[in-house]
Amino acid sequence: MDLWYSEFHTKNVKLSIKVSSELLSEQSRYQHIAVFDSPEFGRFLTLDGVMMLTEKDEFIYHEMITHVPMSVNPDIKIVLVIGAGDGGVLRELSKYKTIEKIDLVEIDERVIEVCKQYLPQTACGFSNPAANVIIGDGIKFLRNKENEYDLIIVDSTDPSGPGEVLFSKEFYGNCYNALTEHGIMVNQHESPFYANDADAMIRAHKKISKTFEVSKVYQAHIPTYPSGHWLFGFASKGLHPTRDIKEEYWNRLNIDTKYYTTKLHKGSFCLPKYVEEMLKENE
Numbered sequence: 001m002d003l004w005y006s007e008f009h010t011k012n013v014k015l016s017i018k019v020s021s022e023l024l025s026e027q028s029r030y031q032h033i034a035v036f037d038s039p040e041f042g043r044f045l046t047l048d049g050v051m052m053l054t055e056k057d058e059f060i061y062h063e064m065i066t067h068v069p070m071s072v073n074p075d076i077k078i079v080l081v082i083g084a085g086d087g088g089v090l091r092e093l094s095k096y097k098t099i100e101k102i103d104l105v106e107i108d109e110r111v112i113e114v115c116k117q118y119l120p121q122t123a124c125g126f127s128n129p130a131a132n133v134i135i136g137d138g139i140k141f142l143r144n145k146e147n148e149y150d151l152i153i154v155d156s157t158d159p160s161g162p163g164e165v166l167f168s169k170e171f172y173g174n175c176y177n178a179l180t181e182h183g184i185m186v187n188q189h190e191s192p193f194y195a196n197d198a199d200a201m202i203r204a205h206k207k208i209s210k211t212f213e214v215s216k217v218y219q220a221h222i223p224t225y226p227s228g229h230w231l232f233g234f235a236s237k238g239l240h241p242t243r244d245i246k247e248e249y250w251n252r253l254n255i256d257t258k259y260y261t262t263k264l265h266k267g268s269f270c271l272p273k274y275v276e277e278m279l280k281e282n283e
C-alpha cells in the first residue's frame with residue numbers, strides 16, 4: 001500500500017509527496033508536529049499540516065534568508081533570530097566568524113527537540129557557540145528592546161496559530177526599535193501566487209513599508225512551498241539590498257553555498273511585473 005503526504009495549497013490544489021514512513025506525529029502545546037521520510041525529498045517536517053522544510057530543498061530557503069542581509073552589511077555582529085527551531089538559519093550564520101552573538105527565540109521547545117532528533121542536517125546549527133536559545137514568544141521578547149541587534153531574521157510559520165503575531169504592526173515596530181542604526185530585518189514573506197498567500201503577503205508588506213525607511217522584496221524558487229514561488233522581505237533604516245551589497249567582500253569570504261551567489265542576490269530583487277504592481281499599490 002502506498003503512503004502519501006497531501007497538503008492543500010488552495011481548496012482546489014494540493015501537493016502530494018510519496019512517503020516511505022511516518023517517524024513522528026504529536027501535538028505539542030502550540031501545534032501539531034510531524035516528521036516523514038520520503039524517496040524524493042528525504043526527511044521532512046510539517047507543523048499543523050503545513051510543510052516547513054525538506055532535506056532536499058531547505059538549502060534554498062535558509063541560504064536566501066541568511067546570506068542576502070549578511071552580504072549587505074559585513075559589520076553584523078549581534079543577531080536575533082525569531083522562530084527557526086529547525087536550526088537551518090543558525091547553520092548558515094555559523095559560516096560567519098565575525099558574528100559575536102545570536103539570540104534565537106523559538107516559542108515551541110518541542111520543535112527544537114524533534115529537529116535535533118530527526119533533522120541533524122539543519123539542527124547541526126545549534127552547535128554554533130555564538131547561539132543563545134531562548135524559549136518564548138518572539139513578540140513578547142522584543143517589547144522594550146532598543147538599539148540591540150544588527151540583524152533580525154524572522155523565520156516564522158505562516159500568519160495563523162502562534163506565528164500570527166509575527167506579522168503584526170506591533171511586531172514590526174518592535175523590530176525597528178530593537179535594530180541598530182544600520183540594522184536589517186529579513187522575514188519570510190509568503191507567496192504572491194495563490195490569493196490567500198498573496199493577501200498575507202500584501203498585508204505584511206503594507207505594515208513593513210510603513211515602519212521602515214527601506215522595504216524591498218526578493219524571491220526564490222522553493223519546490224515544496226505553495227506554487228513554488230516564495231518571497232522574502234528586506235527592510236532597513238537605510239541600507240539598500242542591491243546598491244549596498246559588498247560583493248567583492250562577500251566573495252572573498254569563500255562561503256560555501258549551493259543556491260546563493262551575489263549575482264543571484266541582485267537578480268532576486270527583480271520581480272515579475274504583477275508582483276511589482278501588487279507591492280507598489282500597497283506601499
Ligand code: SAM
Pocket residue numbers: 047051052053058061062082083084085086088105106107108111136137138139155156157161162163164165166
Ligand atoms: N525554517 C523553516 C523553513 O524552512 O521554512 C520554517 C520555519 S520554522 C520551523 C518556524 C518556527 O517558528 C516554528 O518552529 C514555530 O514554532 C516558530 N514560531 C511560531 N510562532 C512563533 C512566535 N510567536 N515566537 C517564536 N517562534 C514562533
